[in-house]
Amino acid sequence: MTDNNYKLIRSRRRFIRNAGTLALAAPLISRAAQDTGEGVTFAGGERPLVQFPEKRKLILVHSRPPHLETPFSTFNESVITANDAFYVRYHLANFPTSIDLADYRLKIRGAVKKTLSLSLDELKSIVEQVELVAVNQCSGNSRGYSSPRVFGAQLSHGAMGNARWTGVPLKAVLEKAGVLSDAKQVVFNGLDKPVLPTTPDFHKTLDIEHVLSPEPMLAWAMNGEDLPFLNGYPLKLIVPGYFGTYWVKHLSDIVVLDHSYKGHDAYFMNKGYRIPDNDCMCVAPGTVADKTRPISTLPVRSFITSVMAGGELPVNRRVELKGIAFDSGEGLKSVDVSIDGGRTWRAAKLSASLGRFSFREWKLDISFTQIGRTALMVRASNRAGEIQPLKADWNPGGYRRHAVETTPVTII
Ligand SMILES: Nc1nc2c(c(=O)[nH]1)N[C@H]1C(S)=C(S)[C@@H](COP(=O)(O)O)O[C@H]1N2
Numbered sequence: 001m002t003d004n005n006y007k008l009i010r011s012r013r014r015f016i017r018n019a020g021t022l023a024l025a026a027p028l029i030s031r032a033a034q035d036t037g038e039g040v041t042f043a044g045g046e047r048p049l050v051q052f053p054e055k056r057k058l059i060l061v062h063s064r065p066p067h068l069e070t071p072f073s074t075f076n077e078s079v080i081t082a083n084d085a086f087y088v089r090y091h092l093a094n095f096p097t098s099i100d101l102a103d104y105r106l107k108i109r110g111a112v113k114k115t116l117s118l119s120l121d122e123l124k125s126i127v128e129q130v131e132l133v134a135v136n137q138c139s140g141n142s143r144g145y146s147s148p149r150v151f152g153a154q155l156s157h158g159a160m161g162n163a164r165w166t167g168v169p170l171k172a173v174l175e176k177a178g179v180l181s182d183a184k185q186v187v188f189n190g191l192d193k194p195v196l197p198t199t200p201d202f203h204k205t206l207d208i209e210h211v212l213s214p215e216p217m218l219a220w221a222m223n224g225e226d227l228p229f230l231n232g233y234p235l236k237l238i239v240p241g242y243f244g245t246y247w248v249k250h251l252s253d254i255v256v257l258d259h260s261y262k263g264h265d266a267y268f269m270n271k272g273y274r275i276p277d278n279d280c281m282c283v284a285p286g287t288v289a290d291k292t293r294p295i296s297t298l299p300v301r302s303f304i305t306s307v308m309a310g311g312e313l314p315v316n317r318r319v320e321l322k323g324i325a326f327d328s329g330e331g332l333k334s335v336d337v338s339i340d341g342g343r344t345w346r347a348a349k350l351s352a353s354l355g356r357f358s359f360r361e362w363k364l365d366i367s368f369t370q371i372g373r374t375a376l377m378v379r380a381s382n383r384a385g386e387i388q389p390l391k392a393d394w395n396p397g398g399y400r401r402h403a404v405e406t407t408p409v410t411i412i
């Protein structure tokens, strides 16, 4: 609350969170040499770092609406991603810049016995609050490494983050409204809107069985603080194990349907965010799938965080390699590391778990015995039998990248 970009305007009855309208209108783009984020592939070059309200400098993907990536070195600081470092993604240019809790309501309506309209305080006291650590990863995270390249934001690996979410189980709130027996799907909508009527609103749906399962939650706090404005203040849908596209921000409307959602505003389910409907969720590069389905759960992934691409490490000295791994909640089985470009592998040690939906730290002590260039790789598997492929598969959206990544380093 002391952040000078963050304004909490208190009058007798009003609590208005303001994202700092001026700052949002004209984000400070810093172009000093030391202020560049990592580039993605050859064509884009280095991307600038920008300052948005409540955020440290993040990598600019685009500014209207804000699309910001977390610099990769952040993931070496902690397995929990700091609120001010957490990435930001919006689709619609008419996103809120100020929300007054006195006016804010969450509606639950449609195929329910009783329509609810809850203030944030009412929601907070509706059932006992819960906490869960979970990864929010954009479907297009790492898209910039698709080969051949695909349309869409050329993201590096920073469109992900791991936080402790505080809220209430979605199921408990729906049960208060009383879901009718013919309920089929549930639509989630936030306070952001399209600018033009031809642009669809950002609506996401989940099947009723998923909504009534224990995991999804409605969260108002992230790492023990109010949600950062740009991450969905005052309320966000958390869908553990699922891609971030379902994690609707500034959530204000929940509609239970007795049918499958169709029409203009179903665009982000029925046209966007879809993957090939086959086992690999992939197609031959440059082709399209006959059949698609909505993207859903996170594949198993792992990264080295203790050294960046192009980094240097000492020869004949103990070096601790460190990184993170995660999956959709099935449970990690192994994390293996190669320091010779994939010829040999050795098992890394997994640190304590913060929960099955969280980033998990791994470590490996190693000594390099030869100077020169080499390629570090890390490969994870999970209890459902998934293992990261050595070679990336391809889909037209550049979604769901999960291949083993390579970190070129020089031993000196
Ligand atoms: N209201 C709203 N919620 C949204 C979106 C959006 O455009 N509007 N984008 C989704 C997508 S695609 C992603 S990747 C995540 C990003 O979450 P973050 O901005 O909190 O990091 O928000 C999701 N929730």
Ligand SMILES: [Mo]
Residues within 6 Å of the ligand: 089, 137, 138, 139, 140, 244, 245
């Ligand atoms: Mo996304």
